[in-house]
Amino acid sequence: MRKQHASSFAIILLLTGMTALAQHEGDLIVCVNGQGQLRLSPFGFDPSSDIVVLPDSAGLFLGFSSDEPGFDDLEVADEEADIYPFAAGHEIGLEVISLDPALLIWNPGLQRFDAGEIAPLGSTDVELHTHLIWHINTRSPSPYDPLRDVWRATVRLVDTAGGYAPSESFVLLFRANIECIIGDVDADGEVNNFDIDPFVAILTDPAAATAVQRCAADVNLDGYVNNFDIDSFVAALVGN
Ligand SMILES: [Ca+2]
Ligand SMILES: [Ca+2]
Ligand SMILES: [Ca+2]
Incomplete structure (x- = not known):
């Protein structure tokens, strides 16, 4: 009886650990470089090669939405990659530089962040792990064009408490519940x-x-x- 209890507990731990891993492996990993400039780790979600496919919205948001990928902070320094965990005393945010029409960014409290605004991601005094909501709105107020196949959010990381320099700007790409192989126009699986x-x-x-x-x-x-x-x-x- 006791043994069975112990193994059940171990299985629960294992499942919990796997769930946590699955949730985190697709996040944008935020950190600083050796010069104190904010940046993304190259080992998390990579905006230069990864496109976010938003599923049909299941809840409040009309259109397509998801809270993946989220943002997580780096745990362990990697000098070769020039990535370092945050020191305490910084407030990390995502500054929205521009958004394609109909693409919206919200926080879980349903606050919306337009171009020129900063979505807080968290304090470096505590564990940073935040999921914003990415939303392609198929209704008003912003014009949704069904002929558009990808929506772009140009953003950068900032430290609103000061100290760390802003990251380079980067572009997050979103699709409305559709996937394709780029260039494979006849959809036979190859580009030729x-x-x-x-x-x-x-x-x-x-x-x-x-x-x-x-x-x-x-x-x-x-x-x-x-x-x-x-x-x-x-x-x-x-x-x-
Ligand atoms: Ca974290
Ligand atoms: Ca084009
Ligand atoms: Ca083809």
Whole structure:
């Protein structure tokens, strides 16, 4: 009886630990470099290569929304990567520089953060782990364009208590419950010459294409399929 109790407890610990790991591995990991400038760890969610796919909203938010990825602070320094945990006495925030129309950022208290505002992520005096809510609003007040395939939030990390220098700005990319392989316009799983004709067709009439095709053809990830995608598409074809 006692033994069984002990092993059940161990299983609960194991499950709890796994859940925590799964929640954290996709977060943006915030930290400082050796010069005291805020930055993201390259080992967390990487905005330069990862796109956030927002599912259909299940609750209050019309459209598409998720509180992933969140923000977590670095635990252990890595000198080679030039990333260091925070010292106490700093207040970390996410400054919103610009948002594509219909993309909204909220905190769990339903406070909204527009361009020019700073969403607090937490004090470095305590464990920092915050999830903001990313929301593509399909209704008013901001105009939602269903022909857009990716929404961009340009942001940077700031220390509102002072001390740490702001991070470089970075762009978070969001999709509205759709996934594609960029450049694979005919959706056969590969980017090759067979994608050229459908790519040209979408350039001519984006509205006639499917959402997945527009997703694949917006190779430069600016939200729309147009002539600015041609160079990036050619580069994708030749494997650059
Ligand atoms: Ca943390
Ligand atoms: Ca293809
Ligand atoms: Ca584009």
